[in-house]
Amino acid sequence: MDSRLVTITAGASGSWRIDSDTAIRGPGLAPAAGLTVMAGDVLADTVVAWSLRGIASHPRYASRAQLDDLARRQPSLGRPTATRAALILIRKSATWWAMGQDERLAALGPASRHAEIGTRYLPAIARRLLHCRDLSAAEPFDFLTWFEFAPEDGPAFDRLCTELRATSEWEHVEREVDIRLRRD
Amino acid sequence: MDSRLVTITAGASGSWRIDSDTAIRGPGLAPAAGLTVMAGDVLADTVVAWSLRGIASHPRYASRAQLDDLARRQPSLGRPTATRAALILIRKSATWWAMGQDERLAALGPASRHAEIGTRYLPAIARRLLHCRDLSAAEPFDFLTWFEFAPEDGPAFDRLCTELRATSEWEHVEREVDIRLRRD
Numbered sequence: 001m002d003s004r005l006v007t008i009t010a011g012a013s014g015s016w017r018i019d020s021d022t023a024i025r026g027p028g029l030a031p032a033a034g035l036t037v038m039a040g041d042v043l044a045d046t047v048v049a050w051s052l053r054g055i056a057s058h059p060r061y062a063s064r065a066q067l068d069d070l071a072r073r074q075p076s077l078g079r080p081t082a083t084r085a086a087l088i089l090i091r092k093s094a095t096w097w098a099m100g101q102d103e104r105l106a107a108l109g110p111a112s113r114h115a116e117i118g119t120r121y122l123p124a125i126a127r128r129l130l131h132c133r134d135l136s137a138a139e140p141f142d143f144l145t146w147f148e149f150a151p152e153d154g155p156a157f158d159r160l161c162t163e164l165r166a167t168s169e170w171e172h173v174e175r176e177v178d179i180r181l182r183r184d
Numbered sequence: 185m186d187s188r189l190v191t192i193t194a195g196a197s198g199s200w201r202i203d204s205d206t207a208i209r210g211p212g213l214a215p216a217a218g219l220t221v222m223a224g225d226v227l228a229d230t231v232v233a234w235s236l237r238g239i240a241s242h243p244r245y246a247s248r249a250q251l252d253d254l255a256r257r258q259p260s261l262g263r264p265t266a267t268r269a270a271l272i273l274i275r276k277s278a279t280w281w282a283m284g285q286d287e288r289l290a291a292l293g294p295a296s297r298h299a300e301i302g303t304r305y306l307p308a309i310a311r312r313l314l315h316c317r318d319l320s321a322a323e324p325f326d327f328l329t330w331f332e333f334a335p336e337d338g339p340a341f342d343r344l345c346t347e348l349r350a351t352s353e354w355e356h357v358e359r360e361v362d363i364r365l366r367r368d
Contacts, residue, residue, distance in 0.1 A: 004320060057317075059285070062284055063285055063287075064283070064284030067284045097242045098242070100243070100248035100249070101244065102249075103247075133241070134188060
């Protein structure tokens with residue numbers, strides 16, 4: 001069993017109920033009512049609306065100080081109070097992927113603005129980043145990011161999204177889908 | 185067909201003949217006489233000594249100037265004169281993979297010494313880097329690097345290896361196997 005690979009499947013039902021599904025940029029996904037996150041490369045045994053796979057990899061851009069802060073303050077997934085979730089699907093441009101590391105760091109902005117924004121919402125919002133790009137040349141997204149939070153932290157999550165979408169990094173996002181979910 | 189994935193299989197025969205197989209650090213591999221590099225995730229139809237997979241990914245650490253230099257001077261694989269090859273298998277330490285980007289850049293050394301050394305051997309030595317780490321949690325190596333060169337550039341390739349192994353980056357290499365090959 002390959003613990004790095006995660007499959008997310010959406011269809012008529014699932015362990016999470018889909019509240020909304022918004023195409024922020026580029027085309028959206030087939031409509032679905034429920035979603036399930038599973039470890040491994042899972043072949044769905046029922047008809048599904050869509051299925052996406054990603055890999056939990058090592059940190060790429062976070063500094064040591066940011067990693068230490070995450071280790072101290074980042075909550076784990078599956079907290080009983082975290083009955084709301086979001087799945088943000090991102091594809092960056094070909095230009096982004098052809099960049100040199102110096103260009104990519106410059107595009108990420110001073111002091112890695114993305115990470116700095118994210119850590120301000122700890123420990124309320126749990127996060128798991130999955131990488132898709134290296135799975136195949138035909139993956140529809142580069143990143144799947146899964147977030148979990150309590151219902152009262154929903155407005156904070158909205159602010160987090162607004163702040164990230166205003167960064168210069170987001171100029172390189174050519175497709176984004178924002179899915180909100182709940183469980184009982 | 186997934187053009188990013190490459191499978192390298194060694195056994196009694198292959199499109200390249202194995203001249204030597206040296207465990208530089210850590211355990212070596214099962215002995216084999218020949219080796220074949222194939223696109224895709226190939227299930228060998230004969231008994232093989234070993235099989236390794238890797239993914240041709242996007243550049244991680246190279247700067248724009250280095251990428252431009254590579255684009256200008258890096259030769260392609262398969263040159264008729266390049267009848268010698270080397271396959272260097274590398275596994276880095278858990279400490280390396282847990283590093284922050286700032287620590288990893290510092291460990292790579294000033295001006296990314298690794299890339300600077302490599303570009304000095306262009307256009308004589310062609311190179312293709314494959315990433316294994318994200319394929320599964322159980323891959324024996326993190327990187328497979330394939331090199332092709334003419335017989336008269338063999339001594340230059342030896343110098344390249346010596347220079348790289350003397351860098352501070354190599355302190356984080358916990359397993360390395362060096363395989364040399366030829367074709368007619």
